[in-house]
Amino acid sequence: MTHSEGDGGVSGPSLMFAATPLNTRNHRLQWLFRALFGLMTLILVVPVGIIFGVLLVRGGPAISFEFLFSYPSDGMTAGGIWPALVGTIWLVAVSLVASVPVGVAAAIYLSEYASDSWLTRGINLAIINLAGVPSIVHALFGVGAFVIFAGFGTSILAASLTLAVMTLPLVIVATRESLQAVPMAFREACWNMGATRWQTIRTVVLPNAISGILTGVILSVSRTAGETAPIMFTGAAFFFPFLPTSVFDQTMAMAMHLFVISTAVPGAPDELKYGTALTLITLVLLMNAGSIWFRSYLRGKKKW
């Protein structure tokens, strides 16, 4: 490297790298923002930590094999949560079976096939609005559409479909975003080879969008397991001490059970409530951990 004319006689490598006031300022700013963003992240984690901590301390002692695998007794002031646990798993599973295929297919259509027209823009807007509909409104829709009109009665099916409608926007938006993150050049390369749109989607686009799709699934699992309002009138029972045998049965559910013992059962011990909440959170965490593990497994396999 040569010195320019304007060096003013100053030479030597040490001075060449000396910090200018601008450098120093940029450095300080960079440090400041780093600290600021770190703090925000911390603030985000604090409530989660507190909630989990309190539940662990107050509900932890309630958790036992007995608690998890036995039926509620003494007018729900004692006993376990087994039917609610099983019911929640049913609800989550059935609603995923409904929402994932529909949501992924809709997202593929919107991102890969539909042209940009007022119609698709309208549909996209509708999806975003669907995400903003309060869950009690979804509940009323579910009662009208699935319980009464479709004739499913108050059943796992009606409740799951209601939950599926509610979580559909999460799946669609996550899938659409991850499809659009796949570079256009990949598609063009395939089309140039004479691949149809579907061949292109199957061989190149979907395999690279799968981890984003799973993010949508993870988000919707959490919402499905935690919601009370949409299932209250469509399929979740106040007290139903049997395990469901088909999707046409009613069922108990964790979120609903928690709501009931907290508000409608005088004399239910706190330990029971905290234990139920802890189990619900743990269940959601486990399901999410499963999908996250699967997602990172897929990510490890595919990269560009």
Next chain:
Amino acid sequence: MVVTDVKLAVRDLNILYGSQQALSGVSLDVHEHEIFGIIGPAGSGKTSFLRTLNRMEMLQENMTVDGSIVFDGHDISEIKNVYALRRRIGVVFPLPVGLPLSIYDNVALAPRLSGIKDKSALDEIVEQCLMRAALWDEVKDRLDVLGSLLSGGQQQRLTIARALSQDPELLLLDEFSIAVDPVTTMRIEDVLKELKEEITIILVTNLVQQARRLADRTAFFLDGKLIEVGETEALFSGEVKDRRTLDYLEGRFG
């Protein structure tokens, strides 16, 4: 002069993006078994021209094309099965596109799409195409590695191998050597000279000397117009119809 078969006949071709004209009134013939060079400054419509040859305009909403393009005696606007047309035309882009599949799958993709399933047949195609693209020696021990993790120059050769795997009759190369080092470029150029015996090649290049080395005939595009087409040797020896061609060839432009 020998009578040559016309592989591709283009007449009065106009290309529009929205209302902006990218190419106007281009007519030219590309002969069987020749390397047809296209040169011209940035934005002169070279890439747009290539895109229309395999009907990629169908996939681009704002792009409209009129005029006629006859490929092997068929007017391509009347071909219903555009997928079959595209399979007969290999394309290599300026920037390498290693698909996020293994090296093997990158090259085997086109044959698979056209229905070849037999493992040994695929193995043979993959090996042969990688050899021709001067990449085989570098990757033969790691065919299961992701193609998108290769270096830029390697990915470009992978792209060429992929284009060859379609067993195309017409190969379109759009500034293929941008991301490739000079030594490899020379190797690929040698391959192209050999390929000419079997197929027809259209070579868009920003390197005037590359056109001189490879092209039998060369077309000069400027501002969306075809200025002239001629035997490459004749053009470079100064037998031009239009002053601007000579200026461009000799680097006096702008």
